[in-house]
Amino acid sequence: MARKKIALIGGGQIGGVLAQLCALRELGDVVLFDIVQNMPMGKTLDIAEASRVDGFDVELKGANEYADIKGSDVVIVTAGLPRKPGMSRDDLLATNAKIMTQVAEGIKQYAPNAFVIVISNPLDAMVTLCQRITGFPSKRVMGMAGVLDSARFSSFIAWELGVSVKDVNAMVLGGHGDTMVPIKRFANVNGIPVYELLKKKYKGDMTKVEEVMTAMVERTKGAGGEVVKLLGNGSAFYSPASSAIAMVEAILRDQKRLLPVCALLNGEYGVKGFYVGVPVVLGAEGIEQIIEMDLDAEETKLLKISCDAVEELVGAMDKVLAPA
Numbered sequence: 001m002a003r004k005k006i007a008l009i010g011g012g013q014i015g016g017v018l019a020q021l022c023a024l025r026e027l028g029d030v031v032l033f034d035i036v037q038n039m040p041m042g043k044t045l046d047i048a049e050a051s052r053v054d055g056f057d058v059e060l061k062g063a064n065e066y067a068d069i070k071g072s073d074v075v076i077v078t079a080g081l082p083r084k085p086g087m088s089r090d091d092l093l094a095t096n097a098k099i100m101t102q103v104a105e106g107i108k109q110y111a112p113n114a115f116v117i118v119i120s121n122p123l124d125a126m127v128t129l130c131q132r133i134t135g136f137p138s139k140r141v142m143g144m145a146g147v148l149d150s151a152r153f154s155s156f157i158a159w160e161l162g163v164s165v166k167d168v169n170a171m172v173l174g175g176h177g178d179t180m181v182p183i184k185r186f187a188n189v190n191g192i193p194v195y196e197l198l199k200k201k202y203k204g205d206m207t208k209v210e211e212v213m214t215a216m217v218e219r220t221k222g223a224g225g226e227v228v229k230l231l232g233n234g235s236a237f238y239s240p241a242s243s244a245i246a247m248v249e250a251i252l253r254d255q256k257r258l259l260p261v262c263a264l265l266n267g268e269y270g271v272k273g274f275y276v277g278v279p280v281v282l283g284a285e286g287i288e289q290i291i292e293m294d295l296d297a298e299e300t301k302l303l304k305i306s307c308d309a310v311e312e313l314v315g316a317m318d319k320v321l322a323p324a
């Protein structure tokens, strides 16, 4: 059976790590596309020359032409500018919307049967635009945000409780911005609610428990910005790449994983026609199921605020893209 083909549009920081992870896990042959001449050829050559050492059998190719992504099974999009310190993801809207327009047209023409995972920010708007331009079924076009935001939340919980992060389950829903909604109530360590463990740690002092939980939630919301500030140039790239790879693996290996994914809603959670982060089942068909959780009043309110922010962002994008 022929190997799967994975196209990476954008050969910058995230694109490079994605290419290496695809190779290390032998997920398929890789085409790394960028508008910068030669650079993606250099990166893929560099990674390929480690194949003997790392022991992988996949082909890696750099590209400056969309024709090279022909027949891809999966396309991951990171093309666009990253944030600089002090910028919000939304500040990237105008520039990245123009880039996404070209990218989506390239995908539509050369990889009409591909699953598309968008990482470029502002995520919720970029994935919306990508689906609109490609016209692909929404189960094949999704955004990566929730896996990363949830991984960050899980890390903070593990560090606070002094337990292995492998045993932590926590989900973040909503848009990929300041309004994202970490679901505190269901966060658990191998089934034991994080609230219960914090209560034990702080000997029943519920004020302290709430304070610690709130601090973890706030750090999760600002986690991307925290990295941007420390890096001084560019934004997070290792963890976004790993998170997208988990989604690719779920699809290519038909794992049926239940993950928070930025998906086009059609009435679920009272939202119609917008991309929002929700739990889905990810398998060989892409988004095979959207799971509607029973949220309480506070979670519902926060998710509504987040969805409104996404709606506003998409409205702003439509204005930017409208012909003058």
Ligand code: APR
Binding pocket: 009, 010, 011, 012, 013, 014, 015, 033, 034, 035, 036, 078, 079, 080, 081, 082, 083, 092, 096, 099, 102, 103, 119, 120, 121, 122, 234, 235, 236, 237, 240
């Ligand atoms: N087509 C293809 N690639 C493009 C285009 C385009 N029209 N315009 C820019 N690029 C490429 C750049 O040449 C660069 O190599 O996109 C790449 C982006 O890489 P980085 O600047 O290193 O950014 P990165 O850290 O990888 O983040 C990419 O993901 O998380 C988001 O906010 C982040 O929007 C940003 C994106």
